[in-house]
Amino acid sequence: MAILITGASAGFGAAMAKTFVQAGYAVIGTARREDKLLDLQQELGELFQPIAMDVCDKNSIQAALNHINMLPEHFHEIDCLINNAGLALGLDKAHQAEFDDWETMIHTNIIGLTYLTRQILPQMVQRGRGLVINMGSIAGNYPYPGGNVYGATKAYVRQFSLNLRADLHGTGVRVSNIEPGLVGGSEFSNVRFKGDDERAAQLYEHANALTPQDIADTALWLYQRPAHMNVNSIEIMPTTQSFAALNVHKTPPASVSGSLNDTPNPSPEPETGLLGKIASLFK
Structure with a gap:
């Protein structure tokens, strides 16, 4: 049995990979940046297997899933899928935003997540067990200026997670949605602000924000809950x-x-x- 984590090259995904491997679980980490995954494998050893995959490309997803069958046998069955790959681009108002940014967020946060989940679910249902952990956001619950399409994609993730629970009733497969607030120590805001590291750093200055490790610990806790317990969603903010x-x-x-x-x-x-x-801060 293995844990499949998307977006494992940095941030939440890398922290989750380390946390699950340290807990003794076999982990498959996927991301576009294969070099980062290989560095992670050097650090974590044989319990971590890297596979290059772009969640925006169905062919890339299928190639990655086919590659899993070439790994050692204990990696073949996915017991937990963590849909972590996702991003925010820009913080402009709707009438000023770049449509290409909107499209990229929709393809990554919605279409890629949905397609991969559809590929993994049948094997979980057949075994009568498994866990899907989706990475949502408080942006899917609370609107804010400039959140427009990013918030909408995370609202989709929340509703998709709940509807999966309805569809999977009686199968033994669990679904959870992690909804973090402000989290520092990742590339999230650097990507959102398109490389403006100073602007990204200003957002977290003196904020005592959550860390990727906080999210990784939460994901591990969810996975280790007994089979009769499903946490539908868990919303987490820093105390600040x-x-x-x-x-x-x-x-x-x-x-x-x-x-x-x-x-x-x-x-x-x-x-x-x-x-x-x-x-x-975002102006």
Whole structure:
């Protein structure tokens, strides 16, 4: 029995691979960057098997799944699929965002995850056991400016996970959705801001954010729950992150003494609250 982790070359995926191997489990790690996977194999040894795979390419997924049959026998059956590969691109408002970025997020976070899951599920159902762990986000639960399509993809992941639970009723196969808040120590924001490392670092400065290890420990805990226990979803935030008041945009009325047509548009008051402060970091 093996654990299959997508996006294992860095961040959450690499931390999960290390954590599961250290716990004694066989792990297959996939990612586009094969060199990073090979470095990880050098560190982790024979319990970790790397396979290059692009979740946006069905042919690449099929080639990777075929390659699993060439690995040692104890890697052949996937007992846990961790759909970790995913990304956010940009933080522009919807009317300013790059459509190519939207398309990439949809292909990676939705289509790739869904296709791979469909390929793995039959063997789990046939065995009457298995666990699918999807990587969601609090962005799928709470909207924020610039979250548009990224948040929508994670809302899909949440709903897909719940609907899998409905479809898999009685099969013994479990499904969980991990929904993290602010997590530092990964490439997530560096990718989102397209290599602007200074902007990414500013987001996490003094935030005492979650770490990839926190997420990896959560995934291992989910896998080690008894077969009769299913955690549908688990939402995790750093203690420093919470819920801001709902912001209200206020526009002062036009002067009574002047004509509405002659009065220039007033400057809008800045948004207040935690979301306003966070938004200011992304400008």
